[in-house]
Amino acid sequence: MQNNRLTLHTDKYQINMIYAHWKLNRHNNIRVFDAYYRKNPFGNGYAVFAGLERIIDYINGLTFTEEDISYLKEQPEDYDEGFLQELKEFRFTGNIDAVPEGTLIFPNEPVIRVKARIFEAQLIETAVLNFFNYQTLIATKASRIRQVAPEDQLMEFGTRRAQEADAAIWGTRAAFIGGFDGTSNMEAGRLFGIPSVGTHAHSWVMDFETELDAFMAYAEVHPDNTVLLVDTYDTLKSGVPNAIKVGKWLEEKGYRLKGIRLDSGDLSYLSKNARKMLDEAGLDYVKIIASNDLDENVIFNLKAQGARIDSWGVGTQLITAADNPALGGVYKLVAKQEDGDFTPVIKLSGNPEKVTTPGYKTVYRIISKNNGKAEGDYIAFNDEKVKDQERIKLFDPVHTYLHKYVTDFNAVELLMPVFRVGEQVYSLPTLEEIKGYHQKQLSLFWDEYLRKLNPERYPVDLSESVWNQKMELMSKFKQKNNG
């Protein structure tokens, strides 16, 4: 049952809404939706945007096949033939803007903006959020892990524990964007050009009479790429001594043992002792690799203990974002095009954080020309002239007395045109370029915003016009609802 099609990868309520829009002849109305997230995951100070490549693939492949239509015909809703005909001719004809993958993003700022017929904009909500939420989450987790091991090799080992195949593949790509160097997943390697890496499992050792036989046999087949897993029986009494024997044998053949892998026990104690034994045997070039339910906190602590580990294999905790398994990104209607103008719409909530910010808006990153650092992100209406302003007032949208004026800045617009009238106008950078761009993004921010424990909150502010309009709409709707 092969299924690579994603058009029906949507919630039924989207189909029911677009059907009702069609019945009421509202389906061609142009609407604007913003996608954003509300709370940083893992207690981090930022998130790393990922998922755009998948979104672009999805939009480009958005057509209803005969099978899709037949399935809709089976539904109890008894959709009109005219609607199904409309779906047969369906293709995306709207505009999408998004921040580039690898961008550091912050709560409550639009990172994807869709302006399209409601018929199209509503249909794509589910899939767009699905891709954005998961991939951004994993890229952010990877970025946290990279932060605690800036110089080490980081290998993604999570496929066996991932939430199924797509999560493994696209999660691996996101991990690479966030700072990983390689993956054990061959398909991710093939698809995206991510370096594929691998050692061997306990089964290899258990399949031979002795550990030494197993190590020798492996080294004979892979003399220039041997990493030996040394913890099957007794790491320091058997595994490391046997690895040293193999290392010496490889030297005689003109090769070098590449590494040993520790996969259980006290990784600090074992790595220090293994390092000593290897060095004393003249094998100081042999790398020590660690795995076993690692995450940024364990790695950070191991480093603080002086563990002698050069390379980390990280699986479960990364690919499942185990300590924060969902990003919670949302997709909200913010404006309706009426007679050429954009009418803002708002969603109220008892929870102030859930009140939407109305209007057809864009986001700027305000970068000081004096020090090259980001001062804050600034959400303004699409037609506000932010770049030409000499002085900009940044104020907290909740605690408005908290404000500062910034002069001498560059206002860098974050949202890039991705689709125009249904045509892809954005050429995707290579994965290496995205990774490099992510590193540059990090250098824009003060360390206080980036630290992984209790970071400072980076300002995401509204222009005065956007703020005023939000306040006006809030009081207007409150009055209406109070009769």
Ligand SMILES: Nc1ncnc2c1ncn2[C@@H]1O[C@H](COP(=O)(O)OP(=O)(O)OP(=O)(O)O)[C@@H](O)[C@H]1O
């Ligand atoms: N020195 C250390 N300091 C902090 N955490 C460590 C240290 N050494 C290992 N760990 C981590 O502690 C956890 C211990 O896990 P666990 O008890 O499953 O390991 P184990 O019993 O050694 O091995 P296993 O059960 O997989 O054979 C793992 O996440 C591991 O990475």
Ligand SMILES: O=P(O)(O)OC[C@H]1O[C@H](OP(=O)(O)OP(=O)(O)O)[C@H](O)[C@@H]1O
């Ligand atoms: O621990 P993770 O971060 O998920 O990394 C992947 C794990 O997968 C392998 O273990 P395996 O499936 O053999 O099971 P194990 O946990 O018993 O070692 C490997 O030896 C790692 O321990």
Ligand SMILES: O=C(O)c1cccnc1
């Ligand atoms: O190559 C490895 O050592 C590896 C790959 C996947 C999972 N665990 C380990």
